[in-house]
Structure formats: C-alpha cells, structure tokens
Amino acid sequence: MTPILAAITCLLIVTLGYGSLCVASPFGDCRKCRGMGHALKTNRKGHLKRGKDCRRCHATGKRIRAGRWLYNRWARIYRAGTDTPRPEGSR
Numbered sequence: 314m315t316p317i318l319a320a321i322t323c324l325l326i327v328t329l330g331y332g333s334l335c336v337a338s339p340f341g342d343c344r345k346c347r348g349m350g351h352a353l354k355t356n357r358k359g360h361l362k363r364g365k366d367c368r369r370c371h372a373t374g375k376r377i378r379a380g381r382w383l384y385n386r387w388a389r390i391y392r393a394g395t396d397t398p399r400p401e402g403s404r
Contacts, residue, residue: 343370350374
C-alpha cells in the first residue's frame with residue numbers, strides 16, 4: 314500500500330467516524346466548564362463552591378459539535394434554496 318493511499322484511507326476512516334459520532338451524539342461537553350454548566354470557585358477556607366453559570370453553554374454543560382453545526386447549517390441553506398415556489402409556466 315502506498316503512503317498516499319494509506320493517508321487517504323486513514324482520513325476517510327477518521328471522517329466517517331466523526332460523522333457517525335455527530336449523528337449518534339450531536340452534543341458534546343462544553344470545553345469551558347467541562348460539562349458542569351458552571352465554574353468552580355473556592356472560598357477563603359479553600360472549600361469548593363458553585364460559581365457563575367457558564368456563558369458559553371448557558372448552564373447546560375452541553376455544546377453542539379462542530380460537525381453537527383456544519384450539517385445543520387448546510388441543511389438550513391439547502392431547505393431555504395429548494396422550498397421556494399416556482400413561478401407559473403416554468404417546469
């Protein structure tokens with residue numbers, strides 16, 4: 314197997330794997346709050362307590378994956394372009 318063919322095969326496997334991950338689980342953990350939905354703070358004694366809600370995920374702890382976001386954008390543009398009514402007389 315040539316190195317180029319191996320690289321193409323590897324990229325295809327990674328792409329299909331990420332695509333299937335986006336279909337099976339479109340939401341992943343928020344990278345800022347690590348899926349908790351809020352920041353952790355410590356008081357003066359060093360005890361952990363809940364901080365402010367995460368502004369990135371709006372306190373849900375989940376964010377949409379980049380691949381799913383791209384698919385949703387593509388589907389929205391496709392639907393907007395194909396659902397327009399046709400003028401009369403054009404077929």
